[in-house]
Amino acid sequence: MRILFVTSTRIGDAVLSTGLLDHLLRAHPGARITVACGPVAEGVFARMPGRERTIVVAKRPWSLHWPVLWGQVATTFWDLVVDLRGSALGWMVPARRRAVMRGGRRPGHRLGHIAEVLRLDPPPRPVAWFAPEDSAAVDALLPTGPILALGPTANWHRKVWPADRFAALARALTAPDGPLAGARPVLLGGPGAEERAMAAPLIAALPDAVDLVGKLALPEAAALLSRAGLFVGNDSGLMHLSAAAGAPTLGLFGPTPADEYGPVGRAARAVVAPDGQMTGVSVEAALAAARDLLPMQVAA
Template structure:
């Protein structure tokens, strides 16, 4: 069986789609899969069982990226084309079956929207595919010792970025003598590129030396997933890294303000959300609001709220962790 799976440009949405792909692999043993996605998300699928190839879709003018994908897919007769981007592509290819997501935003969590494409309710949870080499790399960077708190201080637009000094204060509270993870180390996660490094730099500069592990731009996505599995807790802005942490099974707290937690909260019983005290609708209602240029809108999320969310999550998970 040959499956073409067309998924998201951004890492977070691509992570959320992995549950659907895992479902297809499990229900069609031996299937060969081609994944089309944005370049930033391509590394997520490097360890996918049954992978034939990943086609990175570089955005081009005049929808040229779609014509490029069509030219690379038209020579195959597909048993199933799954298009989560709601394009016309599936109808322009030879395929025995098609599943195409309807365009436009709808109420409910994004994962439920994705599950509906294949008629799955409840939707299958996101997964990560890793290899022994990824875990060896992660173990070398995060060796056994005190627990590790992962921090994700970056996001794809500035409005979602919590202040660096608040991430530092959060770690100090959680790792302090009276905190939920006393004596913990800290690992700072961010993707490659100057913008990500710039957002992470003030956090790294203020964290305690000797207890800080700098993972900014140093790992592939499968290595990041393996490293996240070694963390006792992850706290980060609404981002792809947040979804990857949740998919890895790490206790995850997502920080939300001007983005919809109802649609994009981290998924699973091991997750929690801390929100700004000013509602999203009010944050984005300003006449001069523009997600491309507006600065951080996370100011009404105090450190104590994030600490409380993290501490409550760890306390809720403690009985299961002790078994």
């Protein structure tokens, strides 16, 4: 069986789509899947079983990336085309069956919108794929003992929690009487100067933290997060990857809707600013949510 799976240009939405892919892999053992995604999301699928090919769709002026993608897939007869971009492409390639996501904003979590494409209820939870070599790579970078993973960056500056609050929360969590007593903070973020600049104040505030901002590929980040005692981060692709990897995940939300993009995993929770501003999330509220979240690991 050959499946074409067209998914997001963004890491967060791409991670949320992995639950649908995991469902397809279980429902169709041996299926050969071609994934079409944006450049920054490519690593989400790098270790996916059953992946025959990844087509990186780089945006072009006047939406010319769509004809380019059509030229790469139109000569294959697909058993199933899943198009989460809601584009015309899903209707313009030869296929036995098509599942095209409808566009537009609507109530409910994005995960549910994705699952509706194949009429799945409840929605399958996202997964994070990584290999033994990814685990080995991060093990060489980490200290022994528990770790507190922190994601101080985002794709929009208004989604970034102040560095002094991240630092205060990290100290409270890892204090001798904290829920992660003795854990070592590990700072994570994407590549590039902008992400580095966002993380710089927290790097300075936590000199004993392990600084891995911009230093890991996505499968390596997933491997690291799978062994984290807790992840705390802004609404970002890294937050979704953490929840998919199975880490207890605390997402911090201000101007973006947690009811649509909150983290989904075995132990995941959002802290939402009452005023829609990241400064509205207090250290006390985040600490209380973290204390409530950590016992969920046992029951999840």
